[in-house]
Amino acid sequence: MRPTLLDPLFAPISSLSGVGPKVASLLATLLGKEDADDARVVDLLFLAPFRLIDRRNQPGIALAPQGAIVTITGRVDRHQPPPRGKSNLPYRVFIHDATGELALTFFKVKGNWLEKALPVDEEIIVSGKVDWFNGRPSMVHPDLMVKASEAGDMPLTEPVYPLTAGLSPKVLRKAIEHALERLPALPEWADATLALQQSFPPPTAAFMGLHHPRDEIGIDPQAPARRRLGYDEFLAGQVSLALVRQKLRRVAGTPVKATGQMSGAIRTALPFSPTNSQEAAVRDILNDMAGDQRMLRLLQGDVGAGKTLVALLAMAAAVESGGQAVLMAPTEILARQHHATISKLAAAAGIRIEVLTGRTKGKERDAITERIATGEAQIIIGTHALFQDSVSYKNLLLAVVDEQHRFGVHQRLRLTAKGISPHMLVMTATPIPRTLVLAAFGDMDVSKLTEKPAGRKPIQTVTVPMERVGDIVDRLQSAIAEGKKAYWICPLVEESEVSDLMSAEERHATLVAALGPDIGLVHGRMSGPEKDAAMMAFKTGETRLLVATTVVEVGVDVPDASIMVIEHAERFGLAQLHQLRGRVGRGDEASSCILLYKGPLSENGRARLNILRESEDGFLIAEEDLRLRGEGELLGTRQSGTPGFRIASLEAHADLLEIARKDAAYLLEKDPDLTSERGQAVRTLLYLHRRDEAIRFLRAG
Structure with a gap:
């Protein structure tokens, strides 16, 4: 139960004086909530001002x-x-x-x-x-x-907050002041020595300091109030991740005894030999799974570094040991693509594979769930439909989760909650800097695939201003005439008043006018079957040019595509541009990536595009991206299940993240059920940061 002390902070935002339905819905929009009912008083406390008017x-x-x-x-x-x-x-x-x-x-x-x-x-x-x-x-x-x-x-000094259309600074300021009036005297959850060392104000005083900065220094990320609240946010995150770890560790894993029989058959059928880093990752994974503690490992590999093969060899080991393995992908397209790739390789070993997604319906679905329940299906590939209540496994030994940052920690927990405790391998093609791995995954073991598989050609990357878009269209015309395939990526779906960015639909229309009707279009608003059909037409060569939004960023495999045009490249994150670029260069042909930008570029914008021109090392690019843009944007959108911190900043407060990690480990070692005085205070902290899920673990544990 949430402590009654926090009840005033978890009242709906509409309970504040002067906040009617209209203002409540504007505040909810500003706070990134679906509707006004989701927005609580506490959310206003975490809305930090970004500058100060000094009168x-x-x-x-x-x-x-x-x-x-x-x-x-x-x-x-x-x-x-x-x-x-x-x-x-x-x-x-x-x-x-x-x-x-x-x-x-x-x-x-x-x-x-x-x-x-x-x-x-x-x-x-x-x-x-x-x-x-x-x-x-x-x-x-x-x-x-x-x-x-x-x-x-x-007031002689007044903080300035982010706003949304229709909300005046005066109304917002008043709502925040009313929210502060509800702030109780919060208990001290920080370690006393640390608080002294870091000059942390107490939690309640830190919120007051955040919203009443005395001067410019009070707005700086290094201001004591901001460092204090940033630390609290990291601590809440690290304690909840550590509790998940503790729970996963407590449920013993089933040791996987790999015989090498099936994986041997797969290796023999491979047209190439695995890279050194693939071999090292497979060794780490098999070592982890052979023990009686559950594996929890993150496999990071750049686009095209061969993560799927590593996952398949791990899944084959689970099947050799008499169990089942699942591979969960974030989208239907990806799940079916994994199925196509893996079926070919697994056929050599005689492994029985099924695919299950939200679109599998009726009799077909019943037949598949029956084969999963009896153990006839050995490797099951799908979307989160794999973990619905209607699906039960005979002996699930390994769960592989692809593109983890699209699944929150919550989905990882649902697996465990089903009473299933498989080993877990999490794969991501987004190279994540160490600080972010810590923030998003806690102390996960990490394997990195650092080499490109044999035969991969480097991709030539060029930057071109938007004014020369006509030249690019001409180049495409001759490339398509020679039988080449190309992607054209746009940032938006449809033209909107607010933005001068070219939308996918409009760009598709102009390219059809210039190059003829055989041009595909894929964007996020299309239904699953429509997207699949457009991708299929591109894959088979019915269309040779595909106009798309970033839905193609993750994993769509068209080996003979060799040209990638990215429009308004200055609007994308580096990691995302790198991911998109990785869609080409997968076949035998030399490939190119054209970054179209709208000038004039800022210093920062120019630096970012230069890094891409000069490097194909995803890890280097990710570190640079973190340095230049901050973590909120690094993994695509703030909403993609990564910790979009409200006060903490990985650039400004990286030292605090490391301290919070050690502190969380120390605290849980001494007080695993958080029953001591400090433990009780930390429970309050977890509730304050809406980490209730973690507290349920304490009780369930």
């Missing part, structure tokens, strides 16, 4: 430096609206103080609100950036305008 700088009009943000108290002299019919000209209001005159400048003014807000002869306070032009100062759209008579309670 203490009040030099007087004539002494205001160019470009500085200043606060001016002055009297309104006159209004100068634009001439009739010239609404593109600015509206100016002139004010003066003892030192000089200032023009307040507004664009696209509707109605007479300025006359009401700034009546002539009224003393007012304005705050904003001053620009000097021809010896005259002006302030465009001040951040703040208030009559001096009403400014009594105006």
